[in-house]
Amino acid sequence: MKRFSGLLSAAILAAGLALAAPAMAQQQQPAPPSVKQSSPAAIGYAKEILAMKNVASMYAGAVPGIVEKTKTGLLQQYLNYQKDLDEVAVIVAKANAGREKEIGEGMAQIYASEFSEQELKDLVVFYKSPLGQKLLNSEPKAINESLNYMQQWAQQFGVIVAGQFKAEMKKRGKDI
Known part of the structure; x- marks a missing residue:
């Protein structure tokens, strides 16, 4: 589960960092994405779901x-x-903690806009059920193993494709 959270954290952080560079260059804050307003109760349920899924661990280091x-x-x-920027980084990090x-x-707002x-x-009731708890506990492992499988498959398939390229190029009289 920690590895899955780490993968998601890295993906979210990478996306955030990619967005930070243009914002830094322009020195202006980007407008937040517009999301349909939802009821406080819907947002509360969404927050509860996100907490059960431990989503905060994905962006804790943002x-x-x-x-x-x-x-x-x-x-x-x-x-x-360098010395000044190192010192300023500490100040900026504290100011934005x-x-x-x-x-x-924002994620809770998005969930609340996607679901009634x-x-x-x-x-929430489902995630508190035994099957919901099993899903919460087992899904990260299943996703991680699925990602590993996809990587292994891609490597093996890449060898096949490379062989096909070589064979087709050989037919043209060009060894690669």
Whole structure:
């Protein structure tokens, strides 16, 4: 489960970092995505579902990661300022500590806009059931093993495709 969370954390952090570079260059905050407003109860159910899924672990390191990525980008431009940028990174990280919770709030809004209040309530009941608990506990492992299988399959298939390329090129009198 930790490995799955790590993979998702890396994916989300990478997406966040990719978005941070243009924002850093423009020195303006991007507008948050528009999401349909939902009832407080729907948002509450969505938050409960996200908590049961331990989604916060995916973005827990977002603030320090983006601060570090921004510092690294600035260091590439301003090599002489390493000491200052290291010190400023600590200040900026402290000033923005806790902002990753905005991700959770946004995710809850998205869930609440995708599902009705009753559907979210039913999902909470499901996730509290024995089968729901099994899904919460087993799904990360199943996804991780599925990702590993896909990687192995792709490697094996790549060998087959490379062999087909070689055979077709040989027919043309070109050994590769």
